[in-house]
Amino acid sequence: MKTANILNTNVRWIPTVMLAYLLQTSFAGGVCCGQSVISDSDSKATPWQAQPELVRKNSERRKEFNYQESKVPEYRLPDPLMSTSGQAIVTADDWHQFRREELMSLFRNEVYGERPKIDYSLSFEQVKEKKDVWDGLATGRSMLAVVRIGDQQYRFPFVLFIPNGVDRQAPAVIHINNRYFITLEKAIEENDPFWPARTIVQRGYATATFHTSDVDPDKKDGYPRGIRAFFAGGAPPAPRAWRSLSAWGWAASRVLDYLENVSAIDVEKVAVVGHSRGGKTSLWAACEDPRFAVAYSNNSGCGGAALSRRAFGETVGRITTSFPHWFCEPFSNYADRESQLPVDQHEVMALIAPRSVYVASSDEDLWADPKGEYASLVAAAPVFKLLGKQSITESTMPALNSPRVVGSTGYHIRSGGHGLGVVDWNWFLDFTDSVLK
Numbered sequence: 001m002k003t004a005n006i007l008n009t010n011v012r013w014i015p016t017v018m019l020a021y022l023l024q025t026s027f028a029g030g031v032c033c034g035q036s037v038i039s040d041s042d043s044k045a046t047p048w049q050a051q052p053e054l055v056r057k058n059s060e061r062r063k064e065f066n067y068q069e070s071k072v073p074e075y076r077l078p079d080p081l082m083s084t085s086g087q088a089i090v091t092a093d094d095w096h097q098f099r100r101e102e103l104m105s106l107f108r109n110e111v112y113g114e115r116p117k118i119d120y121s122l123s124f125e126q127v128k129e130k131k132d133v134w135d136g137l138a139t140g141r142s143m144l145a146v147v148r149i150g151d152q153q154y155r156f157p158f159v160l161f162i163p164n165g166v167d168r169q170a171p172a173v174i175h176i177n178n179r180y181f182i183t184l185e186k187a188i189e190e191n192d193p194f195w196p197a198r199t200i201v202q203r204g205y206a207t208a209t210f211h212t213s214d215v216d217p218d219k220k221d222g223y224p225r226g227i228r229a230f231f232a233g234g235a236p237p238a239p240r241a242w243r244s245l246s247a248w249g250w251a252a253s254r255v256l257d258y259l260e261n262v263s264a265i266d267v268e269k270v271a272v273v274g275h276s277r278g279g280k281t282s283l284w285a286a287c288e289d290p291r292f293a294v295a296y297s298n299n300s301g302c303g304g305a306a307l308s309r310r311a312f313g314e315t316v317g318r319i320t321t322s323f324p325h326w327f328c329e330p331f332s333n334y335a336d337r338e339s340q341l342p343v344d345q346h347e348v349m350a351l352i353a354p355r356s357v358y359v360a361s362s363d364e365d366l367w368a369d370p371k372g373e374y375a376s377l378v379a380a381a382p383v384f385k386l387l388g389k390q391s392i393t394e395s396t397m398p399a400l401n402s403p404r405v406v407g408s409t410g411y412h413i414r415s416g417g418h419g420l421g422v423v424d425w426n427w428f429l430d431f432t433d434s435v436l437k
């Protein structure tokens with residue numbers, strides 16, 4: 001029972017000095033924490049606030065964007081428990097049978113676009129397998145997902161590790177890699193902090209990754225070479241058709257389709273994880289696919305966890321201009337009129353309920369609006385409650401480096417800048433341990 005042993009020995013407290021070291025370095029190594037989370041539930045630590053010097057510098061450098069709390073417009077969030085026609089949603093049945101679908105349609109029509117309703121077939125090719133990775137800890141596979149419509153096919157690669165010799169099915173983590181493709185060999189040799197496969201497996205999880213651009217190129221002009229054009233037979237995308245974020249999330253679901261055939265994996269316990277644009281994707285992937293038990297968005301900001309109405313840091317206007325391929329066309333109509341949006345991002349969290357959501361921010365990543373990322377999680381609480389789940393309700397932010405976990409939701413804000421690293425992963429895996437194991 002190799003996995004079990006490794007897990008036990010890794011459950012230990014991190015001394016403060018080591019924690020500081022881990023936070024300051026890009027420590028790529030491995031295994032360091034387990035139950036080491038400092039829960040802030042009874043802590044008196046000061047709630048996080050943006051560093052005044054950083055606010056000053058950002059405001060100076062990017063004058064057209066707001067970095068000051070005092071300049072956040074007054075806003076009123078749409079109530080996830082009030083239907084468009086003004087009907088209060090008071091039972092879980094009302095939510096499941098009516099309101100959830102209504103909200104999904106609003107997000108599809110106004111933000112992420114509608115996925116195609118075209119029949120396709122899906123198969124998988126195993127390109128390589130290594131049965132004895134990391135001294136027998138895992139089996140690694142290099143795979144191709146093959147999507148067929150008629151005689152045409154679209155393929156994208158993914159890599160997977162399955163823990164060996166475990167006595168019960170393992171939970172799993174699907175990582176949406178918005179930066180690069182990590183090959184099987186590379187993942188075996190280097191524990192890349194962006195996707196530390198070895199650490200994840202040592203913590204008792206299977207894990208898979210794919211690269212977003214292999215599914216739909218992450219470029220303004222990448223459409224003709226991606227899965228969306230493949231589905232559309234080369235025709236240009238309709239204004240409300242899916243865009244790249246939705247396409248990448250769709251691909252995470254195809255990887256999940258594969259995991260359903262792996263007997264060592266518990267498909268009821270699969271988390272979808274992404275950073276930044278990948279984090280926007282992981283949240284929407286979990287909305288579209290209820291098989292995901294957990295969604296983790298790391299530094300996802302505008303169009304991800306952050307409330308659009310705050311217009312703090314990145315705005316709807318800026319994101320839809322810089323990345324027109326991420327969102328369907330109507331989203332750009334809300335530039336500078338966010339208050340007219342029929343939805344806001346707290347309803348993305350609500351759409352994932354009663355499943356679990358974890359949101360992470362970074363102290364220096366004001367562009368992603370940490371306060372707005374936290375506030376949207378809190379604003380989803382009435383829906384978690386209606387569906388019988390506990391979640392974070394405390395409106396004051398936790399202190400820096402003090403994860404807050406309540407029932408189905410968790411949040412941390414880490415020292416440092418925009419990025420996904422070992423510290424984030426360890427706190428996130430502590431959360432999945434609590435909700436999945």
Ligand code: GTR
Pocket residue numbers: 178275276277278300301302314319
């Ligand atoms: C930025 C973009 C953000 C975020 C980030 C990333 O340029 O403005 O919304 O997604 O890229 O994906 O790293």
